[in-house]
Amino acid sequence: MGSLRDVLSPFTAWKHVIETPVTIKNPIGREAADRYRGFHQNDTDKCIGCGSCEDICQNAAIDMIPVDNPKDGDSGLRPQIDYGRCCWCALCVDVCMTGSLTMSNEYTWVDSDPDAFRFIPGVDKMPWDDFEKGYERQGDRMLSGLTRPEMAELEPEARIGNFDEIVAGYSREQAVLEADRCVECGLCVATCPAHMDIPDYIAAIREGDYDLGTQILYETNPFSEVCGRVCTHKCETVCAAQYEGEPIAIRWLKRHIIDNVSEERRLEIVGTPQVLPTGQKVAVVGAGPAGLTAAYDLARSGHAVTVFEAQDKPGGMMRYGIPEYRLPYDALDRDIAVIKAQGVEIKTGTRIGTDITLDQLKADYDATVLSIGLHLGRSTRVPGSDAPGVEAAIDLLRRITAGEEVPVPKKVAVIGGGNVAMDIARSMARLQKQKFGEVGVTVTALEDFDHFLADKEEVTESFEEGIEILDARGPQEIVTFKSGKRKGHVKGLRTWKVTSIFDEQGRFTPQYDEGDEMVHEVEMVVEAIGQMADISLLGDELTEALEWNRGRIAVDADGHTSEPWLWGGGDAVHGPDVIHAVADGHKIAASVNVALMAKAEAEK
């Protein structure tokens, strides 16, 4: 210890005397690193206000605040960040479902007002809003799943010769995986016409509590088994998960719950009306989704409900419009059984106007609900459209369901590009396969594939089943035999190429390229270009008395028509699908219920 070297060596530090002293750098004016996590930026156009950032923030630094002019499918909220709480962990950026929330690399900002450090990025303009540098997620989000489990379906060869249900439904493992992806933002609830409590029933799947799931479904929708199969799932079009990856398969999850609860258990869970009978009577015309939903609600409110149905079985368009391979009849029957269990009486085979008149209903019942659907097919009215061999899609579908004999020729053309066109094309293809062993269906649609009306999966599955779909073709004439044994009968369909469908004002005025003509040789042409309501049951007097809105019965926000005793809903009034009809049913039931209570009060 204590050698001379040990005494002298420390003095080598003197060499630093002539150097600039070292210390830490001055942060003012120094730019942070490229991926520094500084003040937030939010692309408010991209942001949907799902609130996942608020959910994940462990400091509760984020509040969702209403902003002006939200876009469609947007909560109208934007994250406000309190920098007195923010710890700059950027989990909000990592979890962001659209990738709109990022962080700039700005970290110095001086203001004497403490409240200035609580603001809405993107809305409250800040100097760093346009900074390119800063923290953003590398690639797609990692904190929740991107893809759906693949749904098992019948292979095209296995399904084309029969009407068996195509979609198998999720297994428990698949459903849990899919339910896990939900961030519970609730944008779907706002978008669903019936405002089904989607995040909660998805949570019930995660918990494995199917009883609770069923209970939640029935709070807003007595047709959950139907909607679990054929709903147009508007909810999925606003799902926060769709911006990176696929939207949550909400429809299939709904089906998964109901598939896992037996019919008996379902009746136990839903139970029967828990109120005293009011002694009031309601008539419902049409046993479709709107009428039966209204009947369900009204029966549970203690009213005696009778549903009149012209067809042999209840269900309306769900039974007579939707083919069995999409919606098996027993699934529909189970939903209707629960409704019947509420004490709803359904009189099938009873046509209003023929078997009983509306005036009688008006006299015998305290209120009448009109939910008659759209059961008349529209015609193209092109030359030859009245020839034998021209059919209306809606009529054919009904006859197929009812088990009636329908003509099945080798070659069929379908006019139309919507889901009904696909339904009839695929139904005819199945019948052809059964009869001839091969498919010969051509669908001609006005719209091109970029603007197609039918669902994507309908088109894909139709192609898989060997159906020919020609897009952007307008019908010009249904060619008929001019002579011979089959004189007057359909010989083919002549179409032109469509160049545009709407004019500049957005009116329907299709334009054609006459040079691009095709004649499809077929023995049957099916028109599937839309339906209308059969309003003959109203009678002249009532038709005259009612207010109308572009050919449909006019109703107020509650579904009340201009006649005090009559309510209207479903496709005949609003359209276009089951879930809208269900929503209409609830609305009408609420309105009828209020009116009946007022009536009872007045009669006391």
Added chain:
Amino acid sequence: MFSFQPDRSQYPDVGPDGKFEIDLETGKFLKLWHGPNHPGITGNMSVELTVNGDEVVEGYTHVGYLHRGFEKLMERRTFIQVFPIVCRVCVPEPDFNEYCYAAAVEELAGIEVPEEANWIRTLILEMGRFNSYMMAMGGIAGALGNGVIGQWMTYVRDLMLDRFEELTGARIYHMFILPGGVRAGLPEGFEARMEEVLQTAERYLDDVEKVLFTNAVFKKRTKGVGYIDPKLFESYGVTGPNARAGGVAKDVRKDSPYLVYDQLSFEVPVEQDSDIWARSIVRYRDLRLTIDLIRQILAKMPKGGEVMTSLPNVLHWKIPRGETYIKGESSRGEYGYYLVTDGSGYPRRVNVRGPSYTHAMALLEHLIPGTNIADVAALMVSLHTYPPEIER
């Protein structure tokens, strides 16, 4: 040999129970509070000294100035929400918290981490060790009156913080090691800039060797002072450089390799004397080793691949019932996270095992009696403790 130090054997008297009999009324003794605000205290804690002249006859450690209740806070946060707060458990070397927590969650949730992420995690842990040792070097020199080394080390540490900033997006609390991997790969040109920092560090460390370790005063003040009997290591839970300075070659990196340490070649530095000098020199050599390890990692690691696994939806992430203990070798010794899960969306219990707890409280109390006032700071810094991790 002539000594300035007086004969201390006469005070204080030992009572029949073997304990010192300290009567403050006699005027022979004085209570002296060392901290919580004192440059020689490594953070927010204090030592209550009883001195006789300049000799310390008794010392009690007091903590509680920095208790934030993190372990309880974690029980009220989802698994992903715990991630941003763990780093705050230990301010000067936060990354071990991130690594241990992430690894514990990954083990219980059955998540595989991409290979490259493990290399980046190792790199970050070594960069954190580098910074921590820089503070230790500056601290031990400063505690013995050699302030300039503290300035140099702070400067070099600042350069490493720049590298942290460009790699992780933050300087102190990096919040970069997420359950499932790390947030990003290396930025463009990172290796070259890191090499510059390492060379600067080496230049300054050469100076440290000349100014601190070849220094009669430093040797005089540290050799033989603050001796820890290696027999106490087991009972006092002494790990890390403090144990290695006493001839016990304990190092989790070697003994039970984690991350990619089994793919790196290194020898753990060991000293025998178990005094302040030995502990300082072990840290110095370990710091040199860290520089070498950073170079090895950058040379050997895969680049440009995946660094993060997709996680289940973290907003309702539930982890099956289980428990695990994940440990690593921090700059102060064995650092570990004990995580218990009960199948819910929240940790049932998180316990942080920080080496400072034993070193700064029980061990320090044991070592203090018999030292003199001026040595207490050096003794404490030589144990290299961080109060935030004691109190959590």
